[in-house]
Amino acid sequence: MKTVEHEELSGLQIGDRPLVVVDVDEVVLQFLEPFKAFLRAHDHELVLETFSLNGNVTSLATGEKIPDADVGAFLAAFYDAQEEWQEPFDAARETLYGLTEIADVLLLTAMPPRHREARRRLLSRFGFSFPLIASEEPKGAVLSALCNKDPPALIFVDDMLYNCRSVAESLPDALTINLLINDDYRAMAPKTEAPSVVATGWDHADRLIRRHIAENG
Structure with a gap:
């Protein structure tokens, strides 16, 4: 491999x-607390209602949960910026x-x-x-x-x-x-x-x- x-x-x-x-x-x-802070800095919020990132990220502007693809995009952006957060x-x-x-x-x-x-x-x-x-x-x-x-x-x-x-x-x-x-x-x-x-x-x-x-x- x-x-x-x-x-x-x-x-x-x-x-x-x-x-x-x-x-x-x-x-x-x-990871968990820095990712929460990263999302808040981008007008979103993670509240774990289940043991998953997907389905638990909410837009602060609309109050609606965002699609899984958008959660994945936030995660990729977080990893791009990980040196500033973790x-x-x-x-x-x-x-x-x-x-x-x-x-x-x-x-x-x-x-x-x-x-x-x-x-x-x-x-x-x-x-x-x-x-x-x-x-x-x-x-x-x-x-x-x-x-x-x-x-x-x-x-x-x-x-x-x-x-x-x-x-x-x-x-x-x-x-x-x-x-x-x-x-x-x-x-x-x-x-x-x-x-x-x-x-x-x-x-x-x-x-x-x-x-x-x-x-x-």
Whole structure:
């Protein structure tokens, strides 16, 4: 897959060390609150009545919900301007760099690859120098293509349960962690189901990751 053939991954030795693969939006970088602020700056409002962006964005001028295509256009515009809006969650950087003592860390962001360089600059600005893959492919497929040789322990962290399911189906020995930091977001999210486990913050995720590596690394 072209999405994993990138020079930035050349130093990542899959199979030699445990591997922690981490989503970016609403996991490393705050997404929900910055996107709400971005929409307000463009005379729209996001109020989550369901666990989806589609169907939940309203025009402040008309009071009407906008079509899904318009939501997608706003999302693309937000990613174009992400460097002006997004910041990391507290403890994300500290936790991930602490884990490098016992594992490799890879960031896997679900977005069109054309936004990758802006995301790379944004992450680097906040000190996240880990390898980065930007792909719209199912995350299980991306990791299956990457992990031709299984690492001693594979851990995947994502806020979306369907991404956790994708990885668990493709790589059943992986630990999949459904990380839901925002309390309101977590209350509305689908209930985390086995084999995935829920984490409510980076401190919780750190404990789960370290325990899994100790047992399987």
